[in-house]
Amino acid sequence: MSFTNPIIAAGLARLTALFSERAVTPVEVCAAYLSRIDRLDPALGAYVAVDKDHAIAASHESALRWAKGEALSPIDGAPIAVKANIAIEGLPWTGGIGAYRDRLAQEDASVVRKLREAGAIILGAVNMEEGAFGATTDNPWFGRTHNPWRADVSAGGSSGGSAAAVAAGLCAAALGSDTLGSVRIPSAFCGIFGLKPTQGLISLDGVIPMSWTLDHVGVHGRSAEDCALLLAAACGAEAELAAEIAKPADLDDLIDAPLAVLRPGDLPLDAMGRAALDAAVARARLLGIEVEEVSLNGYDFQEAYRLGVLISGAESLAEHADRLAESVEGFSEGYRARMALGGEVKAYQLAGAYRKLAGLAEAAREALGAYQGLILPTTPAQAFTFAAGQPVDIALYTTLANVVGLPAMSVPVGMAGEGAGALPGAVQVVAWDDETALGLGKALSEPVDAPTAFRG
Amino acid sequence: MSFTNPIIAAGLARLTALFSERAVTPVEVCAAYLSRIDRLDPALGAYVAVDKDHAIAASHESALRWAKGEALSPIDGAPIAVKANIAIEGLPWTGGIGAYRDRLAQEDASVVRKLREAGAIILGAVNMEEGAFGATTDNPWFGRTHNPWRADVSAGGSSGGSAAAVAAGLCAAALGSDTLGSVRIPSAFCGIFGLKPTQGLISLDGVIPMSWTLDHVGVHGRSAEDCALLLAAACGAEAELAAEIAKPADLDDLIDAPLAVLRPGDLPLDAMGRAALDAAVARARLLGIEVEEVSLNGYDFQEAYRLGVLISGAESLAEHADRLAESVEGFSEGYRARMALGGEVKAYQLAGAYRKLAGLAEAAREALGAYQGLILPTTPAQAFTFAAGQPVDIALYTTLANVVGLPAMSVPVGMAGEGAGALPGAVQVVAWDDETALGLGKALSEPVDAPTAFRG
Numbered sequence: 001m002s003f004t005n006p007i008i009a010a011g012l013a014r015l016t017a018l019f020s021e022r023a024v025t026p027v028e029v030c031a032a033y034l035s036r037i038d039r040l041d042p043a044l045g046a047y048v049a050v051d052k053d054h055a056i057a058a059s060h061e062s063a064l065r066w067a068k069g070e071a072l073s074p075i076d077g078a079p080i081a082v083k084a085n086i087a088i089e090g091l092p093w094t095g096g097i098g099a100y101r102d103r104l105a106q107e108d109a110s111v112v113r114k115l116r117e118a119g120a121i122i123l124g125a126v127n128m129e130e131g132a133f134g135a136t137t138d139n140p141w142f143g144r145t146h147n148p149w150r151a152d153v154s155a156g157g158s159s160g161g162s163a164a165a166v167a168a169g170l171c172a173a174a175l176g177s178d179t180l181g182s183v184r185i186p187s188a189f190c191g192i193f194g195l196k197p198t199q200g201l202i203s204l205d206g207v208i209p210m211s212w213t214l215d216h217v218g219v220h221g222r223s224a225e226d227c228a229l230l231l232a233a234a235c236g237a238e239a240e241l242a243a244e245i246a247k248p249a250d251l252d253d254l255i256d257a258p259l260a261v262l263r264p265g266d267l268p269l270d271a272m273g274r275a276a277l278d279a280a281v282a283r284a285r286l287l288g289i290e291v292e293e294v295s296l297n298g299y300d301f302q303e304a305y306r307l308g309v310l311i312s313g314a315e316s317l318a319e320h321a322d323r324l325a326e327s328v329e330g331f332s333e334g335y336r337a338r339m340a341l342g343g344e345v346k347a348y349q350l351a352g353a354y355r356k357l358a359g360l361a362e363a364a365r366e367a368l369g370a371y372q373g374l375i376l377p378t379t380p381a382q383a384f385t386f387a388a389g390q391p392v393d394i395a396l397y398t399t400l401a402n403v404v405g406l407p408a409m410s411v412p413v414g415m416a417g418e419g420a421g422a423l424p425g426a427v428q429v430v431a432w433d434d435e436t437a438l439g440l441g442k443a444l445s446e447p448v449d450a451p452t453a454f455r456g
Numbered sequence: 457m458s459f460t461n462p463i464i465a466a467g468l469a470r471l472t473a474l475f476s477e478r479a480v481t482p483v484e485v486c487a488a489y490l491s492r493i494d495r496l497d498p499a500l501g502a503y504v505a506v507d508k509d510h511a512i513a514a515s516h517e518s519a520l521r522w523a524k525g526e527a528l529s530p531i532d533g534a535p536i537a538v539k540a541n542i543a544i545e546g547l548p549w550t551g552g553i554g555a556y557r558d559r560l561a562q563e564d565a566s567v568v569r570k571l572r573e574a575g576a577i578i579l580g581a582v583n584m585e586e587g588a589f590g591a592t593t594d595n596p597w598f599g600r601t602h603n604p605w606r607a608d609v610s611a612g613g614s615s616g617g618s619a620a621a622v623a624a625g626l627c628a629a630a631l632g633s634d635t636l637g638s639v640r641i642p643s644a645f646c647g648i649f650g651l652k653p654t655q656g657l658i659s660l661d662g663v664i665p666m667s668w669t670l671d672h673v674g675v676h677g678r679s680a681e682d683c684a685l686l687l688a689a690a691c692g693a694e695a696e697l698a699a700e701i702a703k704p705a706d707l708d709d710l711i712d713a714p715l716a717v718l719r720p721g722d723l724p725l726d727a728m729g730r731a732a733l734d735a736a737v738a739r740a741r742l743l744g745i746e747v748e749e750v751s752l753n754g755y756d757f758q759e760a761y762r763l764g765v766l767i768s769g770a771e772s773l774a775e776h777a778d779r780l781a782e783s784v785e786g787f788s789e790g791y792r793a794r795m796a797l798g799g800e801v802k803a804y805q806l807a808g809a810y811r812k813l814a815g816l817a818e819a820a821r822e823a824l825g826a827y828q829g830l831i832l833p834t835t836p837a838q839a840f841t842f843a844a845g846q847p848v849d850i851a852l853y854t855t856l857a858n859v860v861g862l863p864a865m866s867v868p869v870g871m872a873g874e875g876a877g878a879l880p881g882a883v884q885v886v887a888w889d890d891e892t893a894l895g896l897g898k899a900l901s902e903p904v905d906a907p908t909a910f911r912g
Contacts, residue, residue, distance in 0.1 A: 212811060317804035318811065325749070339804075347766070347806035348773035348798035355668060355774065 001222045001450040004170045004443040007032045008301075009450075012172040012226035016074045017326060019066045026066060028075030029172075030059035030121050033079045037123070037170050040454060044417045045145045046165040048084050049091045050124035055079065055423075058121045061228035065119065074246065075233050076119025081171035083162050084125040084142070085132055086217065087206040088112055095208035096128040098159075098324050099330025109206025111234050112218050118233035123171050126161030130335045131316055132210040134158060135185050135394045138386055140332040147189055149423055149450035153383045154390070156186030158210075159220065166220045168454040173221040173230045174437055179210045180308050181378075181398025183218030184428060189383035191412045191424030193441060193449040194220045195227045196398075197434050199405035201235045210238050211315040213354070214308060214402045224248045224442035227409065231434060239422060249439025251287060255370035259284055259440070260294035268380040268393055276413040276425035280444040281373050287443055294371065298363025298389040307357045308399045310341055314350050317342035361403045368404075373431035373440050376400070378410040383423050401430050407437040411445035457648075457678045457906040459625045461489045465906075467684035468628040472530045475522045482522060482533030484590070486515035486577050489535045491583075493579070493626050496910060501601045502611075502621040504540050505547045506580035511535065514577045521575065530702065531689050532575025537627035539618050540581040540598070542664040542673065544568055551664035552584040552614075554597040555779050555786025557670055566661025567673050567690050573769075574689035575840025582617030586791045587772055588633060588666040590614060591850045592640050594842055596788040603645055605879055606905035609839045610846070612642030614666075615676065619646040622676045624859060624910040629677040629686045635666045636764050637834075637850060637854025638676030640866035640884060645839035647868045647880030647904040649897060650676045651683045652854075653890050657691045667771040669810070670764060672856045679794050680704045680898035683865065707743060711892035713828035715740055716750035716784025723757055724836040724849055732869040732881035736831050736900040743899055750827065757852050763813045764855045766797055769805050773798035817859045829896050832856070834866040839879050854907035857886050863893040867901035880904045 003009040010018055018024045034052055062077035082088055085095035087105035089112075094100040107113075112122060127145045129137050135350070137145040137160025145160040147153040148168040155164040159176030163186030167173050176183040178196040187194025195218055202217035209215055219234060221227040225248065225354050232246035261281050264274070284291050317324075317339040324331060331339075342350075363391050368374055377397045384390060401408030408430040414421045429444060431437035449455075459465040463485050466474055474480045490508055496502050518533035527533070538544055541551035543561035545568075551558040562781025563569075568578060583601045585593050593601040601610040602615040604624040606665055611620040615632030619642035622630050632639040634652040643650025651674055658673035665671055675690060677683040681704065688702035717737050720730070740747050771797040773780075780787060787795075798806075833853045840846060857864030864886040871878045887893035887901060905911075 053693070311807075314803040314807040315811075318808035321804060321808070342807065343802050344909035345803040346799050347770035347801040347803055348777060348795075350803035350806050351770040351798065352774035352777070355771075 001447065002455065003450050004456045005032060006171040008036065012075060012078050013223060013229050015078050015172060019071065019077055026121065027057040029077060030055050030079055031170060033123060040168060041170060043146070044148060044164055044168055044170070045143050046126050046161045046168065046170055048125050048127050048142045048161065051088065051091055051122060055121050055123050062119050062121065072117065073216055073233055073288060075229055077121060078172045079121045079123045081126045081162060081165045081174040082112060082121050083159050083176045084128050085177055085208040086112060086175055088122055088125055088269060091125050093375065095119050095132065096130045096139050096142060097331060099327045102140060102142035110203035112206070114236035115233055120233060126165050126174065128161055129158035130332055132158040132179060133312065133316060133335060133338045134390060135182070136390045137161060137186070144386065147383055148454050149191065150420070152385050152387070153423065154189065154386055156189035156383060160184035160186045162220045163187050163192055163194060166190070166192045167451060169450060173226050175234065176218050176220055177207060178216045179214045180313055180402055181395040183220065184378050184398050184408060187220055188378040188410040188426030192220055192222055193409060193411050193445070194218060195230055195231060195407065195409040195437065196401055198335040198407045200337055200384065201434065209315060209319050211312040213311060213315065215236060216402065223447065224438045224445070228438045230278050245434055248442045249435045251443055254372065254439050254443060255288045256288040258292050258370065260368065260371040260374045262374060262376040263293055264377065267396065269377050270381045272376045272382045272416040272425055273380065274426060275416065276427045277375065279378055279413050279446065280427040281396035283444050294367060294374065295439045296364055298367060299360050299400065303359045303402070304357060304360045304403050305393070305396050305399045307353045308386070308403065310345060310350065310353050311357065313339050314342035314345065357403055364404050365401060373429055373436055375444065376428050376430070378428040379416045382416065397428060406430050406432060407434045409437050409441040411441040412448045414446040415448055458606050458911065459906050461488060464625040466493065467678040468531060468534050469679060470806045471534050471628060475527065475533055479874050482515040482518035482577065484608065484833060485533060486535055489579060495629065496624060497626055500604060500620055500626070502582050502617045502624065502625055502626055504581050504583050504598045504617065507544065507547055507578060509578050514688060518575050518577065528573065528575035529689055531685055533577060534628045535577045535579045536571060536838060537579050537582045537621045537630040538568060539615050539632045540584050541633055541664040542568060542631055542719040544578055544581055547581050550664050551588065552586045552595050552598060553787060557597060563779045563830050566659035568662070571689055576689060580604050582621050582630065584617055585614035586615040587770065588635060588638055589772060589794045590846060592846045593617060593642065600842065603839055604910050605647065605851055606876070608841050608843070609879065610645065610842055612645035612839060614638035616642045619643050619648055619650060622646070622678060623907060624647050625906060628798045629675065629682050631690065632674050632676050633663060634672045634674045634858065635670045635768055636858055637851040639676065640834050640854050640864060641850060643676055644834040644866040644882030648676055648678055649683050649865060649867050649901070650674060651687060651863065651865040651893065652857055653687055657884055657890065665678045665771060665775050667768040668766060669771065671765035672858065679903065680894045680901070684894045690861065701890055704898045707899055710828070710895055710899060711744045714746040714748050714826065716824060716827040717747050718828045718830060718832040719749055719750060720833065723753060723852065725833050728838045728872040728881055729833045729836065732883045734832055735869050735902065736883040739900050749825060750830065751821055752823045754823060755816050756858065757856070759851070760813060760816045761852050761855045761857050763809045764800060764859065766806065766809050767813065769795050770798035770801065772882070813859055816834045829885055829892055831900065832884050832886070834882045834884040838872065851904045853884060862886050862888060863890045865893050866895040867897040870902040871904055
C-alpha cells in the first residue's frame, strides 16, 4: 500500500531496515502515526482510546535501544493497534460492550505483554462489534468505524477498527480476534492481510471471550510479511521458532504439494468473489502450484456456521450472565438477541452441537489431508453498506478454520469496480501451519494501493 | 484370589505360563469358565449374554496357535467379559437400556476388535447400570447383579457385571467403562483391581456414550498385572509400548519421587475407608516411598462431581434424545430423571459448566505437579445394600481422574468386618502415567481371597 509518507508506507516489516539504517527513529514514527490519528481518525472512527503519553514514552525507549544496537526484536519501535477486547493496562477494557465502559484493565493481556517485550509501541484500543458478535462495527456505544475505501460502507467486523486502522495507515499493524471470521472478514473488506493463526498459538489470557472454544487472537497487516512479524512477536516464540514464523514460506516450498480450491457450488458467492477466486487459482497455477478442486462433502458449511453461532451464543451468555443480571441496559438489544439463543436452547442440545461440530471438523480435516492447503472465498459477498446491513451468511466460509483450528488468512486480490465505487477483492487461504498459510497468502495475493482518502 | 480350580485361580497373567508350558489348553480354560458361568451366574446375575459357540470356536483356534508356538499375544486364549455398552458383533448392544434390547451389534467395538486381534476369547456381555448412569447395577431391564461377597449387597456400578464376574471367577478379566468412577467403584466393592486408564488410551469407538467428554474404557482384573496385560491389548499398542504397559512399574521406580495422600478433611469417609487409606499410606512408607499430605484446594470435589453429573445428563440426553422421542417407555423413570437435567438446564449454563470443570482440572493438575501420584479413597462409604440404595456422593472421589484425564486405579486393601458380613476395603491411586498407576496399585494393595461362595 503506497502512502505519501515513506514512514507510513513502510508498514511493519520494512520499518526494521529504516530503524537499523537510522533513516528514521521510533520517536519520529510514533509521532507520525499519532499525528495521522489526530488528523484522520475522526472521520474513520477506528480508535476508541489512544495511549499517547505511553506511546511517546515507549518510542523514546525504543529509540535508545536502536541507537545502542540493542533492539529487542524486528518489531521494536513499531506502532501497533489493539482490539478493544484485549486488555491494555490502564485503558478501558470493554469488548465494545457498554456495561464495561468504565472498566480499566488492571494488567496487559498476555499477548500485549509479549508485544511490549518485543519493543512494540501500543498506540491504543480500536473499535469492534459489541461483544465481537457480528461483522459491521457500527457500535451502539463507541460509534461506527467506516471503511477507508468508502465511508458509507462497513469496515467489516468484528475487528473492524483493527482492519480500518491498518488500511488507513493509522498503525503499522494490529491485533484482532477471530471466533467465526472476525479477523478475516474486515481484512477482506479493507483490502489488507488478516491471519487467524493456529488455535492456541497466541494466548487468550486477558481477552474477553466470545466463545472460548472457537476464539483466536489474530493479526492484521498490510503484507504477509507484516502479519508474520507480528505473529512471531505475539505468540512469544523463542528466537528460532520466531524466525521461522516471521517469514512466510518460500515459493520453493509451496510448489511441492497440491493445493485445493473450493468452488462455491450451491453456496452463495457474488461475482466479485468468483473473480477473486479465479484470479488466485490462476496465479497459483502460473507459479507452478498444482491446484485441484475439492468437495468438502463431509463438512456442511451452513450447519457448521449455525452450530458456531449457537455455541458462541451460549458461551457469550455464560461469560456475561452475571453482568447482564446486574445491568441489562449495558448491553444493546441486538447483542442481547444474539446471545439469547444460549438461554433458549437446552443443555443437551448444546452438548449435541459441540459433538456435531467436532464431527464436521474431523470430516474437513480428512478431506484436506492430501493438500498443503485450501483456497476458498473469505465472504459470500463484497463489503456491504451500513444502509444494507450485514448479510446473514457473512461468516459462512470463515467459520471452517475456527472449527478445525487451522491457520487461515484473508488476502487482497486487487480492486473490483471503478472510481469511488471500487472496493478491494479478497480470497482466503487455509493451511496446516502458519508459515504455509502466510506463504500461500503472499504468493496468491494481489496487494492493493492505499485508500485514496488516506494516502496523504 | 484363590480358587480351588487352578485354571480359574490363574487369573489372566498366569494363564500365559500355563499355556506355554502346555499345562492346560485354551479349550479347557474356556470350557471351565463356561461351565462356571452355567453353574454360578444364575445366582450372581453378571452376564446378560454369553457367546458360547463363538467362545468355544475361538478357544480352538487359540489352542492351535499355542500348539504351533504362534500365540498372538500374552492374552491369547484368555476368556474376557465385556460390558454391555461395548459392541460385540452379533450380541445385543444395549448399554443396559430397554429401548435397545433388540439391537444386535453389526460389528465389534474398536476395543473388542483389538482384544480379538490379541487372541482373547470374548465370553459375552455383562450387566451394567442402565445407560451407565448410576452405581447400583440393579437393572430394570436386565436384572440385578449381586455382590459376590454378599448377595444382599450391590456389586457397585455402573460396570457391576464386569467387576462381579472377575471377582467370582466367571472370566479371567473384563472390560468396563468409567465416566465418573464406573470401573473403580464396582472394583472396590467386589475386592478386585479396576483401572481407568489415561483418557483416550483405549478407543471409545463402538461404546455407547454416557458423556463423550468424560467417558473412558477401563479394565477389571484380579491383580495389577492382569489389568496391565488387558490394557496393553485393549489399547492396541505396538509391541514395545505394549510390553511397557503390560508390566506395572517396579518398586525401584516408585521410591524416587514423593507420593501425595488426600486426607478427607471435611469430605465424607467412613471408618473402613479411613482404615484402608491409613493401611495404604503405611504400606507406602514401609516400602520407602515418601508420602506427603496434599490439599487440593483449587479442586472442589463436590462442585466437580455436580458438574460431572450435569454434563453427563446433557450428553446422555443428547445421545438418546431421538430414541427417547420414539420410545419413551424403553427408558426407566429413574434413568430419565437422571438425564432430565440436560433438558432443564440452559445451554449457557452447560457452557459455563464445561469451562468451570476445565478450571478445576487445571487446578488439580497443578496441585499434583510435584508428586508422582496421589492416594485417595475410592468411595466415601463401603458397598451398600440394595435395601439402602446408592448414596448420593458415591463418585465424589472418583470423578477427579475423569476430569483431569489421568489414570486411576482402585485396589483392594484387605477385608473389613468378620464372617458373612465381611466386605473388601479399597483405596484409589492416581498417577501421571498408566505404568505408575499400575505399579503404585500393585505396591500399595493387599489382595483379598476369593469370595467364599465362588471358590469352588
